[in-house]
Amino acid sequence: xxxxxxxxxxxxxxxxxxxxxxxxxxxxxxxxxxxxxxxxxxxxxxxxxxxxxxxxxxxxxxxxxxxxxxxxxxxxxxxxxxxxxxxxxxxxxxxxxxxxxxxxxxxxxxxxxxxxxxxxx
Numbered sequence: 692x693x694x695x696x697x698x699x700x701x702x703x704x705x706x707x708x709x710x711x712x713x714x715x716x717x718x719x720x721x722x723x724x725x726x727x728x729x730x731x732x733x734x735x736x737x738x739x740x741x742x743x744x745x746x747x748x749x750x751x752x753x754x755x756x757x758x759x760x761x762x763x764x765x766x767x768x769x770x771x772x773x774x775x776x777x778x779x780x781x782x783x784x785x786x787x788x789x790x791x792x793x794x795x796x797x798x799x800x801x802x803x804x805x806x807x808x809x810x811x812x
Contacts, residue, residue: 693738693810696720698728698754699772700746704795708741708772711799717806725749729757732764739809741802742789744773744780752787759788768809772797 695717697708709719720737722728726749732740740758744751751771758764768790773780776794784792790809793802 692716692718693806693812694718694720694735695806696722696728696732696735696737696740698722698725698740698746698751699743700724701743704743704772708797708802711797711802712806714799715803725751725754729754729764732758732767733761736764737767739806740767740769741772742769744771744775744784752783755784755787755789770805770809772802 695712697705697719699705700723705721712719720731720735722731724746742751742755755769758767758769770791770793771784771789772793774795781792791805793805
């Protein structure tokens with residue numbers, strides 16, 4: 692099954708997203724900040740990344756831009772999953788290379804449907 696990297700500094704969000712993904716058969720990798728997320732994506736080459744925005748150090752926009760501009764990782768679809776629900780944030784996320792943008796709290800069926808779409812399954 693597909694491997695999904697979840698990048699989020701909230702232990703609660705990591706737990707919730709991991710539970711949703713594992714229930715649907717996905718293997719989950721976790722990182723607690725943007726820099727670790729970028730490093731883990733380069734090392735593990737997951738099938739997709741769920742990226743929070745508001746994190747210490749390298750934020751989700753910056754991490755998404757690094758992943759989508761790097762020839763090693765630009766094939767990995769990034770889905771932003773955040774509490775930031777302004778239209779400007781969504782536009783900016785897309786400009787950084789994100790394939791989709793979901794607002795927390797994430798609906799499980801929407802998350803799985805979005806993942807299947809970006810994974811082409």
